[in-house]
Amino acid sequence: MRNLLCFIVGLLFGVGLCVSGMTHPDKVLGFLDLAGSWDPSLAFVMAGAVLVASVAFSLAKRRLRDLFGAPLALPDALAIDWPLVAGSLIFGIGWGLVGVCPGPGIVDIGFLERKALVFVAAMAIGMVIHKFADLRAPAQRALEEDA
Secondary structure (H helix, E strand, O other), X not given: OHHHHHHHHHHHHHHHHHHHOOOOHHHHHHHHOOOOOOOOHHHHHHHHHHHHHHHHHHHHOOOOEOXXXXXXXXXXXXXXXXXXXXXXXXXXXXXXXXXXXXXXXHHHHOOOOHHHHHHHHHHHHHHHHHHHHHHHHHHHHHHHHHO
């Protein structure tokens, strides 16, 4: 049942990305082009997403377990630190260069978009690099603390 629900939610998300135009890099780049012919339509998509997420998180905070009985693991980090800022900059630069972000990139693979295949491959490589760097960070911190 859990897998079916995950499939339905993923399908709904993918359809929403297609309907909103988020899978079209030209539309996304038009939204990001504040100095040129700015297309504000994706601001409504983002506002809708923030509204739905706000309601969902406010309901989730009242629960200890999800609908299937598993413990909820909501994020608790509030600090704006260097890794968050650096990651945001890298994400934003990549998004601005090609007009594709992870969700729409994965959806576009279903349409056999070559650009999306390259993007998602690069994203996967970045995730592997992050995992490797993240595994090394505690050891590096321990060495720095001992010095």
